[in-house]
Amino acid sequence: MFPRVLAVSVACGIGVGAAQAPAPAPVDVAKLTISAPQTIRDLDVKGVRGVPTRLAWSPDDAWIYVRMSTFDRWANETVRHLLVDVPGRQVQAVSDEPGWLPRYWNTKAAMTSPAVPSWRITVAAHDELVRTANVPREGNIGMHTSDPTSLDDAAKNAAMASQKASFQEYRLNGKVVAAAVNSQIAPGRSFGWAPAPLALIAYVSDKGRLVLMNHEGRTREVKGLKKPLLPAWSESGQRLAWVQEAGGGFSVRVVEIR
Numbered sequence: 001m002f003p004r005v006l007a008v009s010v011a012c013g014i015g016v017g018a019a020q021a022p023a024p025a026p027v028d029v030a031k032l033t034i035s036a037p038q039t040i041r042d043l044d045v046k047g048v049r050g051v052p053t054r055l056a057w058s059p060d061d062a063w064i065y066v067r068m069s070t071f072d073r074w075a076n077e078t079v080r081h082l083l084v085d086v087p088g089r090q091v092q093a094v095s096d097e098p099g100w101l102p103r104y105w106n107t108k109a110a111m112t113s114p115a116v117p118s119w120r121i122t123v124a125a126h127d128e129l130v131r132t133a134n135v136p137r138e139g140n141i142g143m144h145t146s147d148p149t150s151l152d153d154a155a156k157n158a159a160m161a162s163q164k165a166s167f168q169e170y171r172l173n174g175k176v177v178a179a180a181v182n183s184q185i186a187p188g189r190s191f192g193w194a195p196a197p198l199a200l201i202a203y204v205s206d207k208g209r210l211v212l213m214n215h216e217g218r219t220r221e222v223k224g225l226k227k228p229l230l231p232a233w234s235e236s237g238q239r240l241a242w243v244q245e246a247g248g249g250f251s252v253r254v255v256e257i258r
Helices: 103-106 149-161
Strands: 038-042 053-058 063-071 079-085 090-094 123-131 162-171 173-180 192-193 202-205 210-214 219-221 230-234 238-245 249-256
Touching: 038 238, 053 230, 053 238, 053 249, 063 090, 103 192, 173 202, 192 230, 202 230
Parallel strands: none
Antiparallel strands: 038 249, 053 063, 063 079, 079 090, 123 162, 162 173, 192 202, 202 210, 210 219, 230 238, 238 249
8 A cells, every 4th residue: 555654753852951943944935936736646536525624645755645525414424545646646545544644634733833833823713693695785675665564574584584603713924724604613624834844834815725824924825726625745845735626526736845
């Protein structure tokens, strides 16, 4: 299936008076070289259904894991596990997620940058009264009414069509990197931290664009993309992958970043 991954231990100085590593120098996103997007593989394997809900790189940058999920009417999830061979551009179904996934996903979907501990996502939530699309706009309620009774009925219908919606946002440097309405945000679905020492994050904006941000809040859009999903950095920090809707299905795409 996929090559054995060797565990690498890192010695850390921990204790009273241990010196902290200096913060990495900021990355100038304007000077990054971003290659043209390449399609690694279309997910056209027979029987693959659902939507992608996780994307992750193996430690050696050779494999990309994709979890495909389907949901029934009660929101019960059924998953399928795929591994994409990046050099060979082949895909295969496997019985379970790879052993390196939890560590990768915990870093990708964390609330704090692995490179700059003080660079942290904040959570904002609020409730708002919203109206359904078929409710007449303000000022037009009585347009086709001829008596006060029918006007009152229209106003009552408009009020009944209003409902309270709960909004949740993840914000970083004043920008929204994830959002949900009447549900909880699934961390890591719309953003992914770059590995240390790179002080970068990739996220999908509210306009459906793939954006890079450094820890000073400077941003740069990856041009030519629409509605990317699950941005994920390779362990080397030199590749950024995502899933793109394509021809009724999905494809795994990658750019090189230097």
